[in-house]
Amino acid sequence: QSALTQPASVSGSPGQSITISCTGTSSDVGGYNYVSWYQQYAGKAPKVLIYEVTDRPSGVSDRFSGAKSGNTASLTISGLQAEDEADYYCSSYTSSSTYVFGTGTKVTVL
């Protein structure tokens, strides 16, 4: 099972919007609406931001939103803030009943 493909880094200025892509196959991202996104600060455990492609758990800012088209999912961060500087990972359920994470994206706030 190969890792989902994410850009290594994305940057933006405060207040801007950025989008992180997550590309898989029809056996994972494209085949199920079971894509989730996690935020991880250095030295900390990950935290879920989005589940089932578009849903946000309670307590997560509405500046985070998810979408999917074909085999590619995406996470958009609107109104970028300094506190958004972290690593971001997508994850998908697969046709083997397993899970796979993305390669990870480092977000830098300029």
Add this chain to the structure above:
Amino acid sequence: EVLLVESGGGVVQPGGSLRLSCAASGFRFDDSTMHWVRQSPGKGLEWVSLITRHGVTTYYADSVKGRFTIYRDDSKNSLSLQMNSLRTEDTALYYCAKAETYDSSWIDFWGQGTLVTVSS
């Protein structure tokens, strides 16, 4: 409050074995699907294994299949990962994690991890 506390990490030689444990509290452990996820130093997250509620079914990443075994003791609210035939590429911080519900596709709580180093 949900708590997941991993233990059992350490330094082991290639080919050796190690058993990781995760003590869970603050939720209905026996009704929860549990995962192990690992992260090599400076690298990304890698899903390792899951066990469904009551231990009915287990799944493994191809990279550990046949070498690792996940199991649970619901009477002790404990999750374990038996790791055999360890390789240098198994060096990582191993997280115990809980699915949001027994059939959820996402993780809502993570432990702080236990570090496994495979080195001669």
